[in-house]
Amino acid sequence: MGDDTNIHNTSRGDVGLTRATTIALRDPLLAVALFIGSTLTAVGHHLYYESLDRAPVGSEGQQVWAIRIGTGLAFLTRSGLAATLGIIAVQQSWATLRKRAMTIGGIDSMFGIMSNPWLFLNKDLLVHAKRICVLAAISWLLPLIAITTPATLSVYSHATQIEIMFNVPTLNFSDVSGWATYEAWGIVSGIGLEISRLFTSVYTSNTFAPFTPPFANASYDLGFWGPSYKCSSLEAFIERNNTPTWSPNDSNYTSVEEAFYGEIGTWVSPGNASLSGRANVFKAVSSTPMSNTVFIGTSGFNMLGNTTLPNVRLLCQLYNTSYSVTVGFDNGIQTIRENAVEILELQEWNDIRGKYSMALANGTCAPDPEANNAIICPTYYTFHSVLSNFLSGTIFVSGDGDFRYENNGFQTGAGSAPVLQSGLTDCPEIWNYTGIPEAYMKTFHRCRNQTLASAIEDLSRNFTYSLMAYRNWEDVKTLVPMAVTSPMNFFYYNKGYLLAAYITAILVTLICMAIGFVALRNNGFTGSMAFSAVLLTTRNTDLDKLAENHYLGEKPLPDVVCNTKLQFGIIGTEETGNHAGFGLEGTVTPLGSMPPCHNGESKGAETTTLLREEL
Template identity: 55%
Template sequence: MNSKGEYSYNHLQPSKDAVGNGVQVQTRLLDSSELQNTTDIRLQDPLLAIACFVGGILAAVGHHLYYQRLNDTPVTSENLQVWSIRIGTGLALLTRCGLVAAIGIAVVQQTWLSLRKRAMSIGGIDSMFDIMGNPWSFFNTDFLIHAKRLAVLAAIAWLLPIITIVTPATLSVVSRMTHDTVATRVPYYNFSNTDGWGTYGGFGYISGAAPEMARLFTRTYISNSPIPQTPPFANASYDFNFWAPSYKCSNASDIIRTRNNRTWDLDYYNYTNFEEAFNAEIANPISASSTTNSSSISPPLIYKSTAPSRMNNMILIGANGHNELRGNIDHNYLVCQLYNTSYDITMRFDNGVQSIHEKSIAHVNSQEWDNERGRLSVVLANGLCAPDPAANNATICPTYYMVHYLFTRFLTGLARINAGGELIFQSDGFEGNIVEAGEAPFFQSGLRDCPEIWNSTDYQSASGGPLAFQSLNRCPGGTLGTAIESLSRNFTYSLLTYSNWRNFTTEVPITVSMPKNFFYYNSVTLLITYSSAVVVTLLCICVGFAALLSNGYTSSTAFSAVLLTTRNPDLDRLSTDNTLGAKPLPHPIRDTKLRFGILRTEGSEPQAGFGLDGTVTPLENMASVILRKKGAERTVD
């Protein structure tokens, strides 16, 4: 007896070593202070379950906040993208570990509760103890039938790692067009520079257009669009304001009503006013030809245009095709005047393809100087744009004159049906230079598709019918006048590609559009996934706590718990010749049913442990067992 009156003693018990020699093994009975109070619930495991659960929640919240901070921010490097996914995956793994660990603790408590409630085969018990580490355990029928709640908890623990697949993938990378403003130099105009524009004769007068300028004009009217310049960026746009020449085409009747005065010397034309001049040059020939189709003297005219050298940069045009937009009148009479024009445009490039949006085109100053002053303009101020005293001090640009020269050679002439019924075009003062209409530059452009030309009865009869020659969408604005105006503007835009002006640039703010990668966070998917996992885990923890309270003590699946709960002579006999525990278990052992409860073996005190079915009673409370054991120990002397 010790100082407290409690009994304890040591004794020697014979045993044998590994080679069979007798040895003395000292054992010691525990005094009452060292006996385990099995009715106490130790808080370490419950608190650990709560800590793991809270830690998993914190990791999930951290995952959400991290991805939310990255959302809609640019991906500046491949390394940033890689590490963002790595960090997200790490946080998902921490969440998974915390939640699964909490469920694992609940599974342990539920395991012992299931073992107390009913007998189960050793194979089923193996599955219960092995279920968290071996998915084959789910295929044991006895386990699934008698431990359904435990099977559900384990299944949730096995399925929960799906969150480590779903949640990291909620952060992705998307490509979006961004718009940045960059100050960049772009091609600009310099109409005071005539380098490479013309050819010259005599003492320096302009005799024609230089080859490159002629080619530039030809490419423009053939393509029916501006020649595209090299884009500063593949996707960009900028506003552009400048002054340049263009034509404004008006009805002849409007010009006669507002500007019918004579502007030329009678030594050159014997017309007293503009109406008389226009009728003589255009109206009378066109109208007369339409009534004498069978006359060999006056062949049918389809189109006629002239640019009298003293009529201040005017091109007079007449055509007899019907156009609904002009009221289906019998004859269409136009006057196209060269203007100094204010342009306000937006230049766009989409994947390198140029397009031009005309915000404002204002015809400001008509170029009212005649052909003679234009030819001599290059010697006025060394080729610069300058006022000419001989032209009422009108500012004359040699480059403007050469634009008018190109359009005059292109537009002027007449189209008619010859004696053989063929469509021909005659230019250069209508003397010689007669070509088949298809060879004439005018008919190679989109202008011939305007109704004022192709909707002429004579033109259709000579061309094989209305569908044999018409090309759709090649007459901008639907009228001959608007098409000529469009062509003049397109040629002006084409001048931005003129090689001799490559050094003339201006700096403008360019809106550059380019694709950039941005992080995109699908917060709904992550929050739903984590919320579902947290709720399910919380339910599992509640099941575990209920099992803990029902058990009345904190259970464990450690080796010590197995050791202490299998002290039973029946189990000792069952393990004879099967002490390795190797797989597969023999069928007699695997199918033997055990139950965890109060063992009532004849000649011994009741104790808790595993026993054969029928040899145990339900384990409700171990207090009576412990008290009886204490009383027996006190009687030992």
């Protein structure tokens, strides 16, 4: 095609008729280039997706463009392979047509099957051009790689933790803002409203009051000092303090034991199970002789204390405490994990010095010369007032069976007792062995840490933690490293599916290329489906007669034309001259082997005719 060739002819039936041709390399080289380019594009697609695998999705735009680029690479790969198959199909078509006769309808289907899938229904095509059908089927299936391979990159959400520096709420007990009300000269006269509300939320909820989370999922470590209670049994306190460190104040008690029974009463003495008349269930008083101490007696018992005897005697004292905690948020739900809680100094200053503490250094924590230079904080004094007021009072069963609460001489129903509104009610030391009907006292397992002493300590620490939510301390913050966990989108590349799709397509195309090159070698020339090829290969008087009255080439093709069988080979007579082209079945001599091109007359015993044509 475009090359001058010589055909040597002696007679129409001479199968030794030869035609010298050359193979134009442009189309074969294009097929190889398209195949290599498609392979490199597929490799590029794989490498691009692999670079994104497990990488965070920076933005919605990045995600969109990743899919767009992947789709574009898949489309380029598919287009290149399909074009390669198209070139191969052309060469295989000429190889098929020179071997056997086919109906014109079958030839039409062969020429158009790469662009019209309906042509697969042609029986002549399926019977006589199986390789063409396979090539076309593969070409039609290639778009699947443009569908499946982009989908191998997906996005999944994963909780990721990063560390940032962030200002978080903390505590400053030198700041007395809103803690108390005051009389003349700054004497503390009562508890501030917000502090009272905050503590009420603590003991009714049986946990600390949370503050607004900085992030839905985060955690950080925090260290600070603050107040807490330390509770112990009367027996343990006496054993631990053989030489009393306390001194009587405005009282004539000579021992801790005497002070305890003097203020709580002898009904709580060991083993006293008498419930005649008024039966005390619980009683707590803020100790007069011992500074910042609450005496507590109950008529119940706790098996965890290794005793079955009724009556429990506790002393709860105020201490300065060092806290090391981890504050966490899980989907906005706050938790506090205690890493270390170390009891420091006992707050031994008395009630009088606490009330006057506002006069020290403008209300901040300061040493008091009149209290042996002990550090006194007005906030600590108020803290103790809050908890001692909460605990103080007597809960009892009257002689007529009425369940009552008494505080400072005023009696009311036991439901008014703050203690009974808290989780402390569920501690066995209160409800066990009191003789109270279950309708009045039924445990709901809200006693934290299972003993009354531990539950009171826990309550005091929860109150301290809750002060991080204290509104007047909203600006009290500290900068800490914070681990923030948040859902983050990541790319996920399922390389198995992409590689399987591309490798299959490339290997199948490579096999098809081998078939195409075999067909090209057998043809001896580079075939074309162009109009010029049709023009040059259909110069035949038989075809001219067949085309009479059917010149438009319209669809559908008439049966008389469609069912006529043609074959590509040597046609013509001695009068008209022989040439390569399509002819009716039985009028065509198969093409023979073709020697190299030559310009001149061939030497032999027979007359030769030189025909010059272009394919």
